[in-house]
Amino acid sequence: MSAASIPVVEVNAVPEDGYLLDVREDDEWRAGHAPGAVHIPLGELARRAGEIPRDAQVYVVCRVGGRSAQAVQVLNEAGWRTANVAGGMSAWALAGRPMVSEDGRSPVVV
Template sequence: MFGVNVPVVEVNAVPEGGYLLDIREHDEWRAGHAPEAVHIPLGELAGRAAEVPRDTQVYVICRVGGRSAQAVQALNDAGWRAANIAGGMSAWALAGRPMVSDSGEAPVVA
């Protein structure tokens, strides 16, 4: 069960300019994401973890928080400082945080 050692932050606690790691799939990312987010799908994270800075707090987001909890646990177990964003992109959108899409259409949480 995830969550025992998974730090969680509310969406409005993610600081402007914080390192935001979006681990959703490519189609979810294209539909809508935070403008400054870095995209590494969960399935690629193990092979691309070196791209994630170790010297800063990492905020991890998915659609609602389940996959990002897995990523946070793995990152923290490997020495990163990571936190799961409560409610994921669904909460991000509801909070009115900035979003963009790669499709040219209005961003949505897919």
């Protein structure tokens, strides 16, 4: 699968009840993430892929889209149905989509 064939979806097309997989690092996740997102850092994806449902569309997000594109490529080649969220959490925040933090502060994208 080439980079040109990686499925991409705009942030506003991600359904509120969609399965959103956040592959950013722990500090990025703690600072701000989408409510209901599932956090599996890219470096842990191979070990934890079994936690991701195979019977649902999976939307993958990182900060701007590079790491999530890697995750989408790997997961789709292994049989999942995934799409990269265009612009990542940066675009998510700019679009005014909901965010929460793990430290009680106002959520931010780092």
